[in-house]
Amino acid sequence: MKIIDVKELLNAEVLCGEDMLDEEVYSACGSDMMSDVLAYVKEQGLLLTGLVNPQVIRTAEMMDMVCIVFVRAKKPSEDMVRLAERAGIVLMSTETRMYEACGNLYVNGLNGKVVRRDG
Amino acid sequence: MAEPLVFHFDVDGSDFTSAGQASVQIKKSLRQLGLPSEIIRRVSIAMYEGEINMVIHANGGVADVIVTEDCVEIILKDQGPGIENVEQAMQEGFSTATSTIHSLGFGAGMGLPNMKRYSDTMEIDTVVGVGTTITMKIFLNQ
Numbered sequence: 165m166k167i168i169d170v171k172e173l174l175n176a177e178v179l180c181g182e183d184m185l186d187e188e189v190y191s192a193c194g195s196d197m198m199s200d201v202l203a204y205v206k207e208q209g210l211l212l213t214g215l216v217n218p219q220v221i222r223t224a225e226m227m228d229m230v231c232i233v234f235v236r237a238k239k240p241s242e243d244m245v246r247l248a249e250r251a252g253i254v255l256m257s258t259e260t261r262m263y264e265a266c267g268n269l270y271v272n273g274l275n276g277k278v279v280r281r282d283g
Numbered sequence: 284m285a286e287p288l289v290f291h292f293d294v295d296g297s298d299f300t301s302a303g304q305a306s307v308q309i310k311k312s313l314r315q316l317g318l319p320s321e322i323i324r325r326v327s328i329a330m331y332e333g334e335i336n337m338v339i340h341a342n343g344g345v346a347d348v349i350v351t352e353d354c355v356e357i358i359l360k361d362q363g364p365g366i367e368n369v370e371q372a373m374q375e376g377f378s379t380a381t382s383t384i385h386s387l388g389f390g391a392g393m394g395l396p397n398m399k400r401y402s403d404t405m406e407i408d409t410v411v412g413v414g415t416t417i418t419m420k421i422f423l424n425q
Contacts, residue, residue, distance in 0.1 A: 196388060197388055197389075197391045197393075198388035198389055199332070199388070199389055199390075199391040199392075199393035199394060199397060200391060200393060202328055202331070202332060202393065202397050203393055203396075203397055203400070213388075215387075215388045217299075217300065217387055217388065218300045218301075218303075219299075219300075219302065219303060219335070219387060219388055219389070220388065222302075222303035222306070222307060222331065223331075223388075225307060225310070226303075226306060226310070226324070226327045226328045226331045227324070227328070228320070228324055243300075251307075
């Protein structure tokens with residue numbers, strides 16, 4: 165799924181990374197716990213979260229994720245937007261709640277399987 | 284790459300928002316060296332969790348990353364409170380972090396298990412009241 169499709173399905177506002185909306189995402193992760201996000205390996209991921217602090221951007225950067233969607237109308241600070249711009253990560257904000265947002269993306273095809281690294 | 288490359292960082296323990304800067308920098312440096320992306324991701328996630336731990340529990344510390352022909356070694360050293368029970372600390376879900384840390388998205392008891400998961404070897408040398416040194420290796424040829 166392209167990032168622009170995510171934006172449209174969630175009726176989200178793009179906060180930075182407008183030029184990357186044609187990039188593809190194959191899997192997504194919805195969580196407010198960054199350590200849980202870090203426990204799963206995936207390619208080209210999308211992060212949905214209701215957590216707003218700079219570690220959200222760093223976590224996504226470490227995981228090579230290309231897009232973060234803040235749910236429940238959460239908005240990142242200017243510092244976070246700058247961090248994301250530097251890391252080449254698209255930021256979006258949607259009024260949709262987490263459960264609904266994940267379900268919407270899943271039924272519309274964003275259901276890439278996640279591989280957990282063991283040992 | 285004949286000589287090992289050594290990167291040194293001071294991890295500031297006073298500011299949670301800046302935690303992870305060393306890992307971001309290592310990620311960039313390893314990219315410049317042309318290492319495989321899977322290796323880079325494992326190194327940076329393992330180091331990032333370690334950095335977060337140093338900031339949450341030990342008021343910061345120092346991080347050294349040594350890159351040789353066959354491995355990337357990460358050495359994280361702090362003068363924090365030490366780990367009382369390493370076996371317990373290695374269990375997923377065990378955490379001594381405060382509710383403030385939980386509200387920041389960490390302290391789920393996944394830090395050390397994640398570090399072990401993403402490294403090939405991990406050694407914890409800890410003395411209560413003195414500090415902790417964690418050495419992780421990620422081999423390039425596996």
